[in-house]
Amino acid sequence: MTDDSEGLQTRHLVLSYGRRRVIEDVSLSVEPGRLTIILGPNGCGKSTLLRALAGQIRPDAGAVLLAGRPLRHIGARALARRVGFLPQAPLAPEGITVSALVRLGRHPHRGPLSAWSAADRAACDRALAATGMSGLSAAPLDALSGGQRQRAWIAMSLAQETPTLLLDEPTTYLDLAHQIDVLETLHAMTRQGRTVLAVLHDLQLAARYADRLILLHEGRLKAEGTPAEVLTAARVEDVFGLPVRLLDDPETGRPLPIPRRRA
Amino acid sequence: MKHLLTGLACLGAALFLATALGEQPIPPRAVMAALLHPSEAPGQHVFIIHTLRLPRALLAALVGAALGVGGTITQAVMRNPLAEPGLLGINGGAALAALAIMLWLPGTSARLVPAAALLGALAAATAIYALSWRGGIGPQRVILIGLGCGALMGAVTSFLSAFGEVTAVQRAMLWLSGSFTGSGWRAVLGMALTLVPLLALTWILARVLDLLAMDEAVARGLGLRVQAARAAMVAIGALLCGASVAAAGPVGFIGLMAPHLARRITGPTHAALIPAAALAGALLLLLADVAGQNVIAPNAIPAGIMAALMGAPFFAWLMWKGRHDG
Numbered sequence: 023m024t025d026d027s028e029g030l031q032t033r034h035l036v037l038s039y040g041r042r043r044v045i046e047d048v049s050l051s052v053e054p055g056r057l058t059i060i061l062g063p064n065g066c067g068k069s070t071l072l073r074a075l076a077g078q079i080r081p082d083a084g085a086v087l088l089a090g091r092p093l094r095h096i097g098a099r100a101l102a103r104r105v106g107f108l109p110q111a112p113l114a115p116e117g118i119t120v121s122a123l124v125r126l127g128r129h130p131h132r133g134p135l136s137a138w139s140a141a142d143r144a145a146c147d148r149a150l151a152a153t154g155m156s157g158l159s160a161a162p163l164d165a166l167s168g169g170q171r172q173r174a175w176i177a178m179s180l181a182q183e184t185p186t187l188l189l190d191e192p193t194t195y196l197d198l199a200h201q202i203d204v205l206e207t208l209h210a211m212t213r214q215g216r217t218v219l220a221v222l223h224d225l226q227l228a229a230r231y232a233d234r235l236i237l238l239h240e241g242r243l244k245a246e247g248t249p250a251e252v253l254t255a256a257r258v259e260d261v262f263g264l265p266v267r268l269l270d271d272p273e274t275g276r277p278l279p280i281p282r283r284r285a
Numbered sequence: 286m287k288h289l290l291t292g293l294a295c296l297g298a299a300l301f302l303a304t305a306l307g308e309q310p311i312p313p314r315a316v317m318a319a320l321l322h323p324s325e326a327p328g329q330h331v332f333i334i335h336t337l338r339l340p341r342a343l344l345a346a347l348v349g350a351a352l353g354v355g356g357t358i359t360q361a362v363m364r365n366p367l368a369e370p371g372l373l374g375i376n377g378g379a380a381l382a383a384l385a386i387m388l389w390l391p392g393t394s395a396r397l398v399p400a401a402a403l404l405g406a407l408a409a410a411t412a413i414y415a416l417s418w419r420g421g422i423g424p425q426r427v428i429l430i431g432l433g434c435g436a437l438m439g440a441v442t443s444f445l446s447a448f449g450e451v452t453a454v455q456r457a458m459l460w461l462s463g464s465f466t467g468s469g470w471r472a473v474l475g476m477a478l479t480l481v482p483l484l485a486l487t488w489i490l491a492r493v494l495d496l497l498a499m500d501e502a503v504a505r506g507l508g509l510r511v512q513a514a515r516a517a518m519v520a521i522g523a524l525l526c527g528a529s530v531a532a533a534g535p536v537g538f539i540g541l542m543a544p545h546l547a548r549r550i551t552g553p554t555h556a557a558l559i560p561a562a563a564l565a566g567a568l569l570l571l572l573a574d575v576a577g578q579n580v581i582a583p584n585a586i587p588a589g590i591m592a593a594l595m596g597a598p599f600f601a602w603l604m605w606k607g608r609h610d611g
Contacts, residue, residue, distance in 0.1 A: 073502070076506060098505070098508045098510050099508035101508065102507050107502065107503075107505075108506070109502035112499070112500040113499065114500070115361075115553040116366065116553065117553050118552070122495075122553070122554050126492075126495060126499070126507060129508060130507055130508035132492075134492075182507065
């Protein structure tokens with residue numbers, strides 16, 4: 023892995039979707055080796071910010087930096103060896119098997135004519151094992167349950183072996199047990215030194231698993247820090263328009279936001 | 286690998302069948318004799334096989350292979366299993382250009398028609414690509430614009446043939462139905478020289494097609510420059526299908542059917558799918574041509590029409606079966 027210990031940063035980032043401004047002057051740093059979760063209400067620009075960090079869209083102004091260099095100065099394949107990106111509910115061709123999907127993750131490491139190597143094979147095996155998908159590698163993706171399919175996609179991203187991995191709502195459409203599975207997998211990755219950044223909707227799961235939170239509101243950075251620093255009752259009510267009480271999570275001792283009933 | 290060998294064996298058998306069957310059937314033993322020892326075989330057999338049937342059969346197989354691969358590329362780039370090379374304007378552009386040449390320049394040699402068809406095909410593909418461009422192309426937009434342009438070119442073609450001179454229109458109609466009548470070794474050589482390098486190139490780029498068939502964001506995240514890759518693959522597909530139209534006239538359906546048939550056997554990974562689609566296309570078009578020459582002999586049905594006549598029900602059955610197999 024390349025040394026990306028300086029990690030991803032944005033400087034005065036401005037992003038638009040068509041003509042609409044989505045992200046307005048956001049400067050932040052993604053802490054390396056940690057699980058960071060981006061939170062915010064619908065339409066606050068979470069996914070757009072994540073896609074810009076992945077180099078998928080160009081900034082209108084400002085810059086995204088990887089280890090101090092602007093992303094646009096890094097070639098597409100070189101970037102794909104350093105930053106992985108998994109979009110929300112991605113599409114795959116009908117009939118593709120889990121192993122064929124995971125093998126695609128090796129693309130940035132292979133030249134146009136280079137044969138499938140032992141290192142490629144080992145990376146795929148590790149990725150399948152880490153996601154608990156080894157037994158299903160021959161299965162077609164469309165025959166799997168939602169949770170298994172999501173783990174197959176994560177396995178593809180793991181096979182890419184990037185020091186940094188960005189995921190857009192990796193737990194959508196999953197039941198609670200599978201959401202926990204995915205978050206445990208991501209957490210385990212950070213303990214092996216990788217940087218993981220995910221967009222999530224669920225405040226409670228985010229508070230439980232994230233090392234750091236990024237809170238967005240109407241395209242602006244509202245707060246950044248540990249869950250205890252970011253999640254205050256006043257701020258959550260301000261951003262989500264939802265009054266909450268903060269309990270202590272008996273599992274982790276972290277803040278656990280509980281929505282109040284509307285009178 | 287086993288499937289590939291089976292496919293090659295089937296193709297060999299079909300080629301043999303194509304040389305034996307026809308207006309004057311030749312027994313298998315005599316076919317072998319004429320193929321292996323032409324100097325000792327009866328001159329009539331040698332003429333029928335070496336000058337008439339073999340080049341025709343080989344050309345049908347080569348064109349079918351090109352359409353099969355062209356269709357595979359189109360479906361991957363458009364991320365749509367119902368896409369076919371006609372959406373790129375290949376057939377419409379070729380038909381229009383060929384008809385215009387035949388009607389307006391009646392004195393010109395028949396050799397100009399394929400060249401005009403190829404140019405028409407490439408011009409139409411370029412126009413559709415350019416019209417779809419909006420800071421990049423999206424598959425949906427290409428499909429819609431391709432359908433629109435196809436309808437427009439079809440209307441102009443109908444208009445021209447409705448008001449054109451009758452014998453010229455008739456000649457054009459035969460060409461427009463996709464026929465291998467009178468194909469010689471020259472055409473075989475030309476098609477082989479076009480097909481082999483393009484086929485090899487497509488196979489080398491099989492992983493790019495794998496990625497293009499995926500979600501665009503996933504492909505980009507894996508380091509593919511999506512727009513450049515799409516343009517390159519569409520260009521290869523247009524050349525493959527354009528060369529086919531030039532050699533045989535517009536032949537529909539093979540480009541749609543061959544990739545589907547191949548995918549059933551190999552799955553969607555292009556390194557295996559491309560050779561399989563080439564074989565499936567070759568086999569389908571060759572069998573269509575053999576059937577077309579023999580079902581109502583001595584009259585011959587053009588291969589293009591036969592491909593649609595045989596292909597449509599077969600395709601419907603394939604889809605129906607697929608639905609019920611789950």
